[in-house]
Amino acid sequence: MIKAILVFNNNGKPRLSKFYQYYNEELQQQIIKETFQLVSKRDDNVCNFLEGGSLIGGADYKLIYRHYATLYFVFCVDSSESELGILDLIQVFVETLDKCFENVCELDLIFHVDKVHYILNELVMGGMVLETNMTEIITRIEDQNKLEKQEAGLPTELLKHITGQKMI
Template sequence: MIKAILVFNNHGKPRLSKFFTHYSEDEQQQIVRETFHLVSKRDDNVCNFLEGGTLIGGSDFRLIYRHYATLYFVFCVDSSESELGILDLIQVFVETLDKCFENVCELDLIFHIDKVHYILQEIVMGGMVLETNMSEVLTHIEAQSKLEKSETTASSIMKAGVASAPSRAVAAMNTLKQSTPFKR
């Protein structure tokens, strides 16, 4: 099972953190710091698997990571997960992000975090892998984008209707007063 997914830059600033096991806010920050320390000090030519730190479960857990440009993508998993399978999953996640944002960069993760979380939820939910087929994930993301656009259009039409409602109500009241005089 996947315990956590962490993405941080070369300076240790977290850009995405998704924990599937409950940890307090302080514990989460310590895990991110410890994970960055463990991963960043490794050479680029060594294996991308290492035992989890003391905070995330010790030797029962593995940190599986990939370093792309300025970002580290780290999956913290228990011993039941395949290391090579998780490496492939990281590749699918990064390639999907790359397709969605056209050359994904750190700023995309910062300014479009909601979309990044949606993409991640299409791939992993509750610590379990849902989908590894990138084209299937992209199909769901495109459908979601179309739905969001149609909701935005409908919302702006309603706002325009609501904004003009007070003026229409005043005009209707004036017409009503002029056409039907009240007698006292």
């Protein structure tokens, strides 16, 4: 099971955090800081798996991460998850973000946090992996975007119908 998903930049600033187990805000911040310290000091040419920090489960949990440009994508998982499967899931998440934001960058995660969480929820819900097929995820996101556009246009169309007038 996935315990947490963290995304932070090269300076340790959190850009996305999703915990699937309750931690108070102070402990969440400590976990993010500890995780950043563990992951950021590793060379880029070493294994992308390491033992979880003391605050998030220690030896019972693993941190599986990928470093892309200025962002670290870190999944904290228990021993029941496959390390390679989670690495693949991180890749699917990043590629999906790339497709949705046309070359995702740190600012996309900051200014479109609701869309990023929606994408993440298509992949993982309640700490369990739901979908790994990027085509299926993109289809769901496009469907959601169509619904949002329809809902945004609904009041104007409804008003046109009720008043029988042209709207500018």
